[in-house]
Amino acid sequence: MNKEPLDSLNDIDAHYPVPRVYDFLSRPQNCEFLDYVFKDPFGCHVFPGDISSYPLDSFLNDMEREIKQAKQIHLWSYIPTCRYRCYFCDFPTVILNPQTEAAQTMFRDVVDCNITEARMWLESIPSLGQVEIGEFNIFGGTPSLLPEQELRRLVDFYQSHFNFSAASMRFEGEPGTLTKNYLRLLKKLGFSKISFGVQSFNDHIIKASGRMHSARACIETIYDAREIGFNWISVDLIYGLLDQNVDDVKRDVEKIIELGLSHVVCTKLHMDEFMRKRTGVSGERKSLWQKGKFFDDKRRFPGLGKQYQMRELVEKYLSSDYLEHPTMYFHQKHQRPEKWKGLVTDLGKQYPEVAIGLGGSSKCTRAEAINITGYGRYKEALDNHRLPIDESQGISLLRREVNAFKMATSTLVPVNDGVFRRRFEGRSFFDNSIINRALKTLVDKALVTVDGDVVTLTPNGVTLVEAVINTQFGP
Ligand SMILES: C[S@@+](CC[C@H](N)C(=O)[O-])C[C@H]1O[C@@H](n2cnc3c(N)ncnc32)[C@H](O)[C@@H]1O
Ligand code: SF4
Structure with missing residues (x-):
């Protein structure tokens, strides 16, 4: 070993x-x-295909076919601008100073590009303009940096070109920029859900991660959002950060409970390059911590033992008021789980998703594609009237079943073969050689139990679910 x-x-x-x-x-x-x-790669975001160099036309045809059949889909619009670069973050971002004239030009440009790309998707997939959008999500980056005029332009475009009749609208911001006025604007524009990164409620750790807001600002954003009428508020926490100890995470979870937040995402700090494994989307540049910057021998990241103490503490403390569905996403028991995640991963749904913008990852059960992650190349593709897709992969029938099973497992909800058979024309997941072999190993290792038609993760299986789905089901 x-x-x-x-x-x-x-x-x-x-x-x-x-x-x-x-x-x-x-x-x-x-x-x-x-x-x-x-x-340590991100492990629960992208479910890669197994047919490489899949033609773009085939990907688009697959998307058209499945979008036509889907009850609803999930739609993303990604705004990459940020006012600083957190040391842990590897997302595709464009850093700017929002006070400058150049930033105003960039905001216009980013919205123009997003709309241009969205038009191309609509032309390439005719049913995209008709299908019900289940959830629309403006995410980033820091979309809350967008000036009102640009945000309105973006939202107007989406609302008038897509079917929003059943859509809920979710917006991702950053606490330092989600002012009361901005929250009021979001409410007026129809957003009912907001989410933002807190990472930790300890100022020392927030600062050591390169973020430029205080814990107080996060709490004020929560109170302001409630006052304005948002009762669906989700914050992101990370465990495993520089200088963080188990006590810090305990205080973070106690704060979440004290604040009575409806939703919380609690992720382990990931330092591997997600894109290399195609299990997540990352930018062209490494994060500053991946480059070895802003820490030294005296300032340490907690090891795996402490990380699992943190993870198990989160599970234990949140278990009385919250449920976890899917992995890392906790919701208060009387609230609903994340709608967009459910649309994409719950076994009975697994509808297509379309992500528009830098580094967007779009998929259906037959194919998936990832957008270009560098802003220069992204714009170049749009200027040449090309969808800015970097790589598309097809998914064979065998892998489609495997991906469906893996996604369903990542929800932590028991996986039911009856539901699976309805999805796959009577085929049972026990008939799939890859799933069947994996299940034997996982039962032997006491990571899952099989009871008739139902596969359930054991407590160790829940904690290790990313490792389960990324090591046991082939490449
Ligand atoms: C891309 S950010 C968008 C939120 C917003 N820009 C903010 O920072 O407040 C979404 C979340 O991804 C998480 N994240 C980013 N990089 C990560 C990493 N290396 N490991 C774990 N989580 C990460 C952070 O919790 C972050 O809040
Ligand atoms: S975590 Fe959020 S604010 Fe920080 S660099 Fe990433 S996207 Fe920007």
Whole structure:
């Protein structure tokens, strides 16, 4: 067994219980799982295909066919501008100073590009203009930097060119820019859900991550949003950050409960390049921490042992008021889970999603594609009247079933073969050689149980679900 991953697993805070998954991960026969979590890629966002160099026309035809059949789809519009670059963030971003004239030109340009690209999608996929949008999500980057005029222009375009009759609207911001006035504007424009990054409620850790807002600003944003009438507010927390200890995460979760937030996303800090594994979307540049900047020998990242103590503490503390669905996304028990995630991953749905903008990732069950992630190349494609897609992959029938199973597993909801058979013309997931083999191993390792038609993750399976779906089902 590799020494480095084991040393990291042995980095444990003596004041907290040894994590439940410690025994499992420390056994030599489970080194595949330990190596995976040690390498640390984002693991639950993109479900790659298995047919490379898939022609763009075939991807578009597949999308047309499935969008026509879907009850609803999920639609993204990605705005890449940010006013600073967090040290952990590897998303495709364009950094600017919003006070400058040049920034105003850039905001116009970003919205122009987004609309131009959206028009191309509408021309390439005729049913896209008719299908019900289940959830529309403006995400980033920091869309809350967009001046009112540009935001209105963007929203007007989407509302008048897509079918918003059943759509809920969700907006992702950054606490320093989600002012009361901006929140009022969002409400007026029809947004009912907002989300933003907090990462930690400890100012020292926020600063050590390169962010330029305080914990107080996050709390004020929550109060302001409530006063204006938002009762669906989601914040992002990260565990495993520089200088963070288990106590810090305990205080973060206590704060979430005290604030009674409807939704919270709690992610482990990922440092691997997501794009390399095609399990997430990242920009052309590495994050500053990936480059080794802004930390040194005296300032440490918690090892795997502490990370799992943090993860298990989050599970335990949130379990009385919250449910986790899908992995990392917690919602208060009396609230609904994330609608967009459900549309895309719940076994009975798994409808297509279209992501417009830099680095957008779009898919249906037969094919998927990722947009260009560098702004220069992205604009060049648009200037040449080309959809800015970098790579599209097809998905064989065998892999389609595997991806459906993996996505369903990532929701943490038991996977039901009856629902699966309705989706796949009577084929059972036990008939799929890859799923069947994986299930045997996972049962042996006590990561899932199989009871008749239903596969359920055990507590260790829930904690390790990213490793489960990314190591056991082939490339
Ligand atoms: C792309 S950001 C958009 C939110 C907004 N720009 C903000 O920062 O407030 C969405 C979330 O992704 C998460 N994220 C970004 N990079 C990450 C990483 N390397 N590991 C784990 N989570 C990450 C952060 O929690 C962040 O809030
Ligand atoms: S975390 Fe948010 S604010 Fe920070 S660089 Fe990434 S997108 Fe921008």
